[in-house]
Amino acid sequence: MSDTPSPRAARSRERLLRAATDLLVESGPRGVTVDAVAEASGVAKSTLYRQWSSRDDMLIDVVRCNIPALTQPNLTDGFESALRWYVNDGAATLADPEWSRIIPAMMSLQVTMPAVAACIEIDRTSKTATLRTIVDLGIEEGILPADIDVEMASRILFGPLVYSSLLGDQDQLDKLAVEVVDRFLAPYAV
Amino acid sequence: MSDTPSPRAARSRERLLRAATDLLVESGPRGVTVDAVAEASGVAKSTLYRQWSSRDDMLIDVVRCNIPALTQPNLTDGFESALRWYVNDGAATLADPEWSRIIPAMMSLQVTMPAVAACIEIDRTSKTATLRTIVDLGIEEGILPADIDVEMASRILFGPLVYSSLLGDQDQLDKLAVEVVDRFLAPYAV
DNA sequence: TATCATCGCTACGAAACCGTTTCGTTGCGA
DNA sequence: TCGCAACGAAACGGTTTCGTAGCGATGATA
Structure with missing residues (x-):
């Protein structure tokens, strides 16, 4: 029922969310591209897609985690x-x-x-x-x-x-x- | 000093601004693309670039005209x-x-x-x-x-x-x- | 009606973006 | 220490976007 959140995965996730949030603040929604988030976070795009199924999914999570x-x-x-x-x-x-x-x-x-x-x-x-x-x-x-x-x-x-x-x-x-x-x-x- | 605003140019400009505003309302800033505005307005892209020097210039004008x-x-x-x-x-x-x-x-x-x-x-x-x-x-x-x-x-x-x-x-x-x-x-x- | 600036249409190149996949590497838990 | 899961790097194809250019059509104006 509860999927074990691997410590490594959690760390990547945190970095991605952090970078995406920064980009959202600095450049608005338009600046939050998959490539930009990957580069800014130091996490590979492939890892990003292991966390979310799409860019929009990620963006929604960014909002959710920042309320x-x-x-x-x-x-x-x-x-x-x-x-x-x-x-x-x-x-x-x-x-x-x-x-x-x-x-x-x-x-x-x-x-x-x-x-x-x-x-x-x-x-x-x-x-x-x-x-x-x-x-x-x-x-x-x-x-x-x-x-x-x-x-x-x-x-x-x-x-x-x-x-x-x-x-x-x-x-x-x-x-x-x-x-x-x-x-x-x-x-x-x- | 005051450049005569040709009637045709003024008409195109109005149509472009109208379409851009609609797109902004419906789809947010991301939806206001040059191609989308041109298609929705029935005005050619080339004409759009005769009115504004860039997409951002147009977007600024849209905001200005809608306050x-x-x-x-x-x-x-x-x-x-x-x-x-x-x-x-x-x-x-x-x-x-x-x-x-x-x-x-x-x-x-x-x-x-x-x-x-x-x-x-x-x-x-x-x-x-x-x-x-x-x-x-x-x-x-x-x-x-x-x-x-x-x-x-x-x-x-x-x-x-x-x-x-x-x-x-x-x-x-x-x-x-x-x-x-x-x-x-x-x-x-x- | 003739003229000519302006227009719409279309195509184009460069760049950005998205989503996916492959392959070799790294680190954590059993 | 071993094995699996997560990882980074890179490449790929398809799409979108921006901005430019050429060309024939059109409409304002004289």
């Missing part, structure tokens, strides 16, 4: 603490220059490659579910109204961060994160 | 009216399925093609200046504090809209626009 996983928020310190923690974590992720340079490529690939869109969809579903647990805590604490729209909250909280990152301003994301949460919570303050 | 111009807001009806009008206009633009599918391609091209980045930069500077005039009116009316950060306001107002558009939810952008402005104005309400 960052946010850490699960600690709910024991209460709603506001958890929310601030989660949004700050998102801002920190977006502030990573490498990740922020991959986003545009992913957004572009999403349109033409359904598999990439699926990866992003899965990730977003998971992140929305996490936000859902935080919001539920807020409702439980009587801070948020019970009928609050989690999707809209997600847009209002993370939209400015993603937008700012896309525009190339990663420097003040942490400040923006604080501002965004402040404004989000303001209407519900006692 | 939408927001209508100038009417300032005579007061700050809040102008702001709502401007944000709603932005939401309407983002809701256009064609435009929303071009955005990812532009974000991607921006990384690898400095000329595309320059186009986007110019557009954003102009739009920020417009928002600046609206914000100034708000300050004049005593609604906004004088030290408000226009860049941050722009992120808070348009971030959720762009983010939502990128995620493929164009249906409720108008509703989101209202929510965003409501929340933006709430802290300054009397």
Whole structure:
């Protein structure tokens, strides 16, 4: 059932993924050619085709492996603490220059490659579910109204961060994160 | 000094730009090949090369010609009216399925093609200046504090809209626009 | 209607790219 | 230490792409 991932194969795979990611960041999807990845990684094309059946398969894997996983928020310190923690974590992720340079490529690939869109969809579903647990805590604490729209909250909280990152301003994301949460919570303050 | 744009040349140019835009929307930057544009437009490759010196030149022009111009807001009806009008206009633009599918391609091209980045930069500077005039009116009316950060306001107002558009939810952008402005104005309400 | 710049069509060469295969080598686990 | 699995290097054929060139047709303009 579980195929043993030979240590050698795993190492080659890592190198290929690393090189492909770099090429994607530097040159966009167009730069991620089989030959370029092979040369940049120091791994032969034949080995690349032992890992993936096609260039597109590889590209999908590159995207999949580069979607960052946010850490699960600690709910024991209460709603506001958890929310601030989660949004700050998102801002920190977006502030990573490498990740922020991959986003545009992913957004572009999403349109033409359904598999990439699926990866992003899965990730977003998971992140929305996490936000859902935080919001539920807020409702439980009587801070948020019970009928609050989690999707809209997600847009209002993370939209400015993603937008700012896309525009190339990663420097003040942490400040923006604080501002965004402040404004989000303001209407519900006692 | 101004070279007369022959009617035939202008017509060919329009057809080429139209076809290239369609290809960009449907297949991403990778689909915008010289041959594909020529075939889809019914215009010969040689004519394409009479318009632009290279495929990249053409692609840059496609981007440039597809950046939408927001209508100038009417300032005579007061700050809040102008702001709502401007944000709603932005939401309407983002809701256009064609435009929303071009955005990812532009974000991607921006990384690898400095000329595309320059186009986007110019557009954003102009739009920020417009928002600046609206914000100034708000300050004049005593609604906004004088030290408000226009860049941050722009992120808070348009971030959720762009983010939502990128995620493929164009249906409720108008509703989101209202929510965003409501929340933006709430802290300054009397 | 005559003229001529412009056009569409077609073909072409060079280069890049993709996917596959072969063959000899290397390194890991039994 | 032995054997198998993974590896690198290289070559191959077919396709795509870019950019150029020649040539006959066409349409704007006088």
